Amino acid sequence: MNTFNLKHLLLENYPIKTYDKIRYPDTDRQGHVNNSVFSTYFETGRIEFLYHPNNGFLDDSTYVIARLELDFIDEIKWPGNIDIGTAVIHIGNSSMRLAQGLYQDGRLVATAESVIVQVDQQHKKSKALTDKQKESLSHLTLK
Template sequence: VFATFLETGRVEILYDPAFPLAEPGSAFVIARLALDFRSEIRWPGTVEIGTRVAAVGRSSLTLAQGLFQDGRCVATAETVIVQMDEATRRSRPLSEAAVARLSSLG
């Protein structure tokens, strides 16, 4: 469930309808996910997800995330996401607009 919470936080940035980041014919894929568990998550309860852009590369970005419950950090993660061309299945450079938007979220 930790990874699902992290995915929710990533989707809010990557697929925001007001600021589409993926170029037509491309998709975002996870190249790396490092997840550190710090505490258990209790159910029922509310989990808050913090996500920030830690770095922006030519065709990739790195997100730093934290999961919080009842004021305590229960997990941290670092995720590298790559924009992939759906036809060639190879990395594809991020657009200038995507780089500008992602850089503003750092």
């Protein structure tokens, strides 16, 4: 269930920001970006969040997405860039819930919530987040 509030509406409230280029092949017959591509833009934000070396909580961890909920607000038009905001909204034992926003020219076009689970690569089972990881994640919440 999407638990967004007004904080989710502004890009500046997200601690992790990145962008993606809108590609012409992302568009459909109506001339706007196809709905399926929105999840790819959100993935760009999640990957930047999870694997950027400055985020400080990785070690040699592996993460999988367990849930993705996406709300379409407005269309995206080519050409241009998409700004992506990502933040932690809940820290669990082995998982985290992320909130994300997509913006074109400062306009909110979609929101998403996802559940990301840390897994033990060898045993293919969830793996508890360390106290250090939880502490690092706690600094990446919505402002």
